[in-house]
Amino acid sequence: MTDVLATRACTLLGCRLPIVQTGMGWVSGANLTAATSAAGGFGILAAVTMDLAQLTRAIGAVKASTDAPFGVNLRPDQPDLDARVRLIADEGVRLASFAGAPSKDTIDRLHDAGILVMPTVGARRHAEKMLGWGVDAVIAQGGEGGGHTGPVPTTLLLPEVVDAVGAEIPVLAAGGFHDGRGLVVALAYGADGVAMGTRFLLSAESRVPDEVKQRYLAARVTDTVVTEALDGAPQRVIRTDLVDRLIRSSAVTRLPRAVRNALAFRRVTGTSVRDLATEGLAMRKSQDLTLAQLAMAANAPMLIKAALVDGDPDVGVLPTGQVTGLIDSTPPVAEILDQIEADARATLARLHG
Incomplete structure (x- = not known):
């Protein structure tokens, strides 16, 4: 009998379970990525918040911990993207994921290096465009998801994307997933698995x-908010006093903070002023951003770092999916995946009567 959990995503990614751990900036380090892949899922290393030397060390740490395949999350407009592509190709990384849409040229360069490409999409038309440019899979993230997110709930977005591109490439469902029942729901919609961020953020291996x-863990499903006050794009975070102040503030008062954070982000990631300007111009051209939005583009990463790395949520922000309100523990990744698999198989057995 065919195992319904052994989907096209498992074949493509080389994993036992159709469960992807997304490349969350400041969160998805080598420890979490290696633990996910070793336990049968597919871990993705967050490279956007690393410089090239840090990424090199992180890839080495993952490979030292497991020989299972894993991915690396990249930004399509990074000035050193060519060097990063060469690095992950030389290191045998299986896949590059993108939160935003990579260009066709970027996709071609990755394919030429033997690397699979999987962007995240929030609309049917985006999935169709990415399919036309040759990506190998897509993550369809509904509005329940954390971080940058769209307005369409997963239950409406997912069947749309599956109907549009699912006959040709695997579709992973994201936004609201944390257990085996959710995995079965995603498969019922025609997806090939799930991609989760918040569930992995709340694991023992998360840094x-x-x-x-x-x-x-204390947040409820109603304790999140989607706001553009952080970097000009809709982003779901836990509602805090700081977030409320940012929402109430004017663009005039937000801009100086954004400029300071952009320069701080440059220092953290080792980006030169020249490269920062080059990257900004590329982002402005590809994403049709105003100069004010460009200045705010690095605002969110530093506010997130203040909370998730420095440990001070009173001066930082906490990106999250609404599913945080359903999670009440932080077990090891292996336990999370084992429980999801057991729950999924029990749900399938119940449905079969």
Whole structure:
């Protein structure tokens, strides 16, 4: 009998379970990525918040921990993208994921290097465009998801994307998933698996400080908000006093903070002023951003770092999916995946009568 959990995504990614751990900036380090892949899922290393040397060390750490395949999350407009592509190709990384849409040229360069490409989409037309440019899979993230997200709920977006591109490439469902029942729901919609961020953020291997994890565990499903006050794009975070102040503030008062954070992000990631300007111009051209939006583009990463790395959510922000309100523990990744698989198989058995 065919195992319904052994989907096209498993074949493509080389994993046992159709469960992807997304490349969350400041969160998805080598420890979390290796633990996910070793336990049968597919881990993705967050490279956007690393410089090239840090990424090199992180890839080495993952490979030292497991020989299972894993991916690396990239930004399509990074000035050193060519060097990153060469690095992950030389290191045998299986896949590059993108939160935003990579260009066709970027996709071609990755394919020429033997690397699979999987962007995240929030609309049917985006999935169709990415399919036309040759990507190998897509993550369809509904509005329940954390971080940058769209307005369409997963239950409406997912069947749309599956109907549009699912006959040709695997579709992973994201936004609102944390257990085996959700995995079965995604498969019923025609997806090839799920991609989760918040569930993995709240794991033992996540490098988020324990006291910050407690803030997530205490949140209810109604304690999040989607706002453009951080970087000009809709982003779901836990509602805090700081977030409320940012929402109430005017663009005039937000801009100086954004400029300071952009320069801080440049220092953290080792980006030169020249490269920062080049990257900004590329982003402005590809995403049709105003100069003010460009200045705010690095605002969110530094506010997130303040909470998730420095451990001070009172001066930072906590990106999250609404599913944080359903999670009440931080077990090891292996336990999370084992429980999801057991719950999914029990749900399938129940449906079969």
